[in-house]
Amino acid sequence: MCGIASRRKAEDLIRAGFVRVNGEKIKDYVEVEDGDVVEVNEKVVKPQNYVYYMFNKPVGYITTRKDPQGRKTVFDLVHVESSVFPVGRLDRDTEGLLLFTNDGELSQILLHPRYEVRRVYEALVEGVISKKKLEMLKSGVDLPYGYTAKMEAKVLREENGLTRVRILIGEGRKREIRRAFKYLGHPIVSLKRVSFGPINLDARIKPGGYRELTREEVKTLKDFVDRKKKMRPRKGSHP
Numbered sequence: 001m002c003g004i005a006s007r008r009k010a011e012d013l014i015r016a017g018f019v020r021v022n023g024e025k026i027k028d029y030v031e032v033e034d035g036d037v038v039e040v041n042e043k044v045v046k047p048q049n050y051v052y053y054m055f056n057k058p059v060g061y062i063t064t065r066k067d068p069q070g071r072k073t074v075f076d077l078v079h080v081e082s083s084v085f086p087v088g089r090l091d092r093d094t095e096g097l098l099l100f101t102n103d104g105e106l107s108q109i110l111l112h113p114r115y116e117v118r119r120v121y122e123a124l125v126e127g128v129i130s131k132k133k134l135e136m137l138k139s140g141v142d143l144p145y146g147y148t149a150k151m152e153a154k155v156l157r158e159e160n161g162l163t164r165v166r167i168l169i170g171e172g173r174k175r176e177i178r179r180a181f182k183y184l185g186h187p188i189v190s191l192k193r194v195s196f197g198p199i200n201l202d203a204r205i206k207p208g209g210y211r212e213l214t215r216e217e218v219k220t221l222k223d224f225v226d227r228k229k230k231m232r233p234r235k236g237s238h239p
Helices: 007-015 104-111 131-138 176-183 215-230
Strands: 019-021 038-040 043-045 052-057 094-101 119-126 151-159 162-169 188-196 210-212
Touching: 052 215, 094 104, 104 215, 119 176, 131 151, 162 176, 176 188
Parallel strands: 094 188
Antiparallel strands: 019 038, 038 043, 052 094, 052 210, 119 162, 119 188, 151 162
C-alpha cells in the first residue's frame, strides 16, 4: 500500500530486518494502526491513495517492470505518479486490456483462480473450427501437463480460412488459450483481451494508451470484488 514492494517482497524486507514500526525492528507481521510510524530502510513510508488504470497493451511488450534480456515492457509505456503494478499478465504476443493499480487486496481477489473472475478474449485462429472442438473446451482440454481451465468459445465469423472466436475463461494461466487451440489443430494468429471481470476495454484507447478508470468503473469494480469476497470459493478440479 506504500508503493515500496509487492506483498512477497515486503515479507522478505520484514524478515531481513529492514522494517521498523514505532522505532522497533520487526521480523514478523505486526498489526499497524492509524498513528503508527512505519519505516523501511530508515525512511518513513505511508499508504498511497488507491488508483486504477485501464491500459490497452500492444503486441511486443512483456508484462514486467524490468527485463534482464532488455525486451520492451509495459512500463516503457505506462508512466503515472503512483507506484502501480499490473493485475496479472498478458504474454508478449497478446494485446488488449490490462489493469494497473496499487490496490493489492483488490488485485489478489481478481487474480485468485478459486474466484473464477472471467476474462473475455477475441482470437483469430487458423482454419474453420468445428462445434465439436468448441465443446471440448467447456470441460478443459487434456494436455500433457494436465487439463486446461474450462473455457466457453463462440464463433463470431469466418474470414478467408480463418475463424474469429470469442473466448470466456475464469483463470489466467500462462499461454493456456494458445496451447488449447494449438492442441485442437487451430493455432492462434492473434489474441486480444477485451474484458476482465466487470471492466471492458475502452475501444477509444489506442494500443499503448491508457486512462484512469471513471468513478463509475471504480465503483463497479469494487462492488464486484466485494461480492466475490463474500462468496464461498468453488473448488473446480478434473478427474
